[in-house]
Amino acid sequence: MTRLNPNIEAFVKLGEFLGEFCKCIDSKTVSLTVDSAWFEKFKDVITTSHHHNGWFTKANVLHALRSWSVALSVENLERWLTHYDLSNNRSKRVALVLAGNIPMVGFHDLLTVLVTGNTAVVKLSSNDTLLLPLLVEYLTEIHPGFKDKVVFTKDRLTHFDAVIATGSNNTARYFEYYFGKKPNIIRKNRNAVAVLTGNETKEQLTALADDIFRYYGLGCRSVSKLFVPKGYDFDSFFKAQIGYDQIIKQHKYANNYDYNKAVYLMSEFKFLDNGFLMVKEDAGYASPIATVFYEEYEMQDDVKTKISADKEHIQCVVSKGLFTDEVPFGKTQSPELWDYADGIDTVEFLLKTS
Incomplete structure (x- = not known):
């Protein structure tokens, strides 16, 4: 990939901002390279998220942001996407039913939908309603092409071509009943x-x-x-x-x-x-x-x-030296972009879905 398309470039810029933001928080200073208005917005949302969900501590939210700042590098995005022909995508509306067990757990699904040129219709978990909309707001400002490409809804999902839903073993039965007639990825407990x-x-x-x-x-x-x-x-x-x-x-x-x-x-x-x-x-x-x-x-x-x-x-x-696809000690919560949940390639799924 010799030249990034605007969709991918926007995520690179987001990763750069998140990296600078986390450095500023760690050093308790505000860098001149960081937009002060956005710095305050992210800082406020981290505090509000913890008040909304006691599991979302400042340390854990920052860990998620820091992990994404590393993942969204030019090198990582190129390595991830170079194996796909994104021009084969036929634009579609993809419903995302997101979990809320850890901060921004659904961001990879959103990233996948947007970089493949599709529209995301997002139903957030009640446990994580603040972080993802802020990231989308930032992305839309730096790349107006994303305007109207992400729709957040609290209503029943309608008018979509495919769905990616994440939940428990119990909710998976509901998902299979409701979404079974559409191309889908339905994730259960793991x-x-x-x-x-x-x-x-x-x-x-x-x-x-x-x-x-x-x-x-x-x-x-x-x-x-x-x-x-x-x-x-x-x-x-x-x-x-x-x-x-x-x-x-x-x-x-x-x-x-x-x-x-x-x-x-x-x-x-x-x-x-x-x-x-x-x-x-x-x-x-x-x-x-x-x-x-x-x-x-x-x-x-x-x-x-x-x-x-x-x-x-x-x-x-x-483990260490026991499995070909093992994860090193200490690295489970810093997955690579190509470490797909449940081993299902979401990019391939979206590109093959008409």
Whole structure:
């Protein structure tokens, strides 16, 4: 791709602004290269978002913005899109039903719709109603071509050609009933897992803490389950998590920790606990907040077979040298543009949908 089209160039400019904005917040100064009006708008929305949704702390929103500032570089966008012929797209209206579990979780879907030359009809989650509209407002100012290309609605979705909907296993049944006659991508619950061998370094286990605690474990890429060798000693694992011990001071997290601990105690479940995280042996994948499930294995081939069989429940796998598509420790919440949710290529889906 020798020359960026205006749609893609707008996202590059957005990424540059987000990078400068985060640097200003980190340094507690305002750079002369950052538009002061937009700086204040983003700063205010971060504060308001936290008041609206207690899980959207300043640190977590900034992490999302910082991750997008890196992802939206010229190099990344070119590497992502060079394999597609965007000229093949037939303009369409794409309904987006977005989740709100972590800040701006639906931004990748919106990005995909716009860079392929389509119109997005967006139904926001009630948990995340402020951040995405602000990003669209910024994009529209720097690229007027996006005007009328994004429509936010609270009403029943109508007049669309395709749909991308993200929700729970329960809402997926509703989505399939309502959207089943249109070309669609319907996403259900998924979680990330980590496969440990017992030979991990302190640095790897410390990085794993980011995969577990970032966004309070609410993301589909949050590690909610560990596969460990039989007889695994969790002492080193718990020591490496200590950098997140202050998380227990967040009242919503603490309430979940207290509640789930009480349930485990009353039910006489066996679990390990370090005062802010519980580790419980369980065959499931979707662990409650403040809990990580674990399952023992004897042979690495056994856990590979199980993960392959349960792939519909797993978003990504953290490990070192065990899987061809593994995610490095500490990197689950910084996906690349080509790391598609559920492994479904949304660009290809949009280009093939007439």
